[in-house]
Amino acid sequence: MRQRNPAIKSTSRLMITCILVAILVIAYLGQSTTAGAADNVCIDCHGKLPGKYGEPVKLWQGSIHAANGVACNACHGGDPKDAANAMSPDRGFLGVPKEKDIPAFCGRCHVGVLKDYLASLHGKALGKGGPTCVTCHGNHKVVKASLELINEKSCSLCHSFKQEEIIKGVMAKTESRILAIDAGIAAFKQKGIDTDRLEKGLFAVRNSFHSLFHTVDVARVEMESARIGAELQKLDDLLKGFDAVQRQRRLIGAFAVAGALLFALLFWLLRKTYGRL
């Protein structure tokens, strides 16, 4: 029998070991990513409980968190795979935060938003009767951030809606422009036009726009909206440039098509002069 080279043998062993380790790691990662919502003991137990213990699960199921696979343990900590120790502090269980701790609780993920909130009048009133994240966004049934959250019903809980109505009006105009530009970019992208620069530009503008969501200073909102409007105008101008190029191409196309048709007619007339076909 042929003797195998020891170096090759050890390399083969190393390769097999590496492959097995890789398979185990992939299998583990696969399990841990799917454990987000499925096979979650928090949901299994609380979902079956009546009243206030079961209600959070029902509320969470209709939330933006559930839609994005963010489960109980992502906020409250604990071990969603071990029923016996799911709510053990040793496994990082945090439980329900106190009211003044809510912004920091949510801000572990929403870092930028926490900063905007703390800088606002709402944030400055934290612990003095001011609103926290859940006042407007809801707890468990967390709704997607949108201008709809600025409404008379919510705002009037603490103060009049007059100032917020102005803010909402200014921001609604900006938002509709952002949506229109977004749709324009998507339409040009489907035509093979390189929209990368536009997409990045709109992403940056949208981020600055979102940072205004927690501002209650009308003057600042108006000033920032004007700046964002100028940025949007630049993007809009680029889209109009694309549109002009498309129109120009269609015009050239019309001449090209007419030229080809004219040639067909000329060749046909010439052929007729030769009589038989």
Add this chain to the structure above:
Amino acid sequence: MGLFKRLTDWIDFRIGVRRIVAKELTGYLLPANINAWYSMGSILLFIFAMQVMTGCLLLIYYVPDADKAFKSVTVIMNDVPFGWLIRMCHAVGSNMMVLVLLFHMLSVLFMGSYKRPRELNWLSGFILFNLVMATSLTGYLLPWSQLSFWATTVATNSVSSIPVIGQYLVEFLRGGKLVGPPTLGRFYALHVAVIPIAIASLVGAHLFLLKRTGVSTPPFGLKESANQWQGDDYRYEDHPGGIPFFPNYALQDAVSVALYLTFFLTVVFFDPYLFFTRESFIAADPFQTPAHIKPEWYFLANYQTLKIFSNEFIGLSVQGMAMTCLALLPFIDRGRERHPLKRPLFMTAAIGGILLWVGLSIWGHYS
């Protein structure tokens, strides 16, 4: 004028150009009842030349590397002067080539021009048809978009249903277990070199066979439309008293090519996106499967056939049998009659086949 005559005389006295023109162009007579359907071949030659020309221009900027291919196509579409036009002409042209090829085949079928002694013309044309489909399939992957990637994954995967060798064939086609950079390398080589050379060679063979057998007489407007060849000896079908190829039929070819160009340019300038989906302009992502990936319109019937049968191998076998029947048609249909209205069995089978193909394609599109 004097200079031109002196120049042509100079060339003619050396290589006899006028005799070639007299024999091959003005003296080359075609059937007196020839029709416009006979110019489909000229349109196809024009399209092939356009595809080669636009393909060569695309090669200047295209980078056949999985990491750079999509970006290079984006550069062609956005930064290269007239790059968008060249790419659109190439992409739309590939679809038009299949469409005109189908019309060419249908005209040959309905006029019975495939019948003996033209079996080899039909066979070479049939192989050309398959090569055009192959070049379209391989070219589809090159932009390395989501559509390219996943359509190629689906197309190559269907081969895996062949017993015993299926999996090996898939790996051979892909250059690995999955569609990836080696697949792009293979498809690129096939698309820009192997298949175009094969097509050009077969076009030469097809034209040589046409030259040796002579142009078939259309079966329309004749008292006797049956095939007169007895099969006892070589015969060149000449057409005494017919019309000259040049200028008469060459002008008909020019009319057909110009009409084709009108249609082609309308699509290129006004709706080239007819042949593109949203996924055509998104870079390939092996980890994100798009919801509905459909093949090009000319593969929809094949795609739907594979879906109808619970076993993909049966689907492939059915298609293989249909294609074999089509390839061997001149040896199966040995009747002498060529007029379609005097061939009821053929007409029923042909129209049934076309309706089935159209029906399966529509079903495939909406399924």
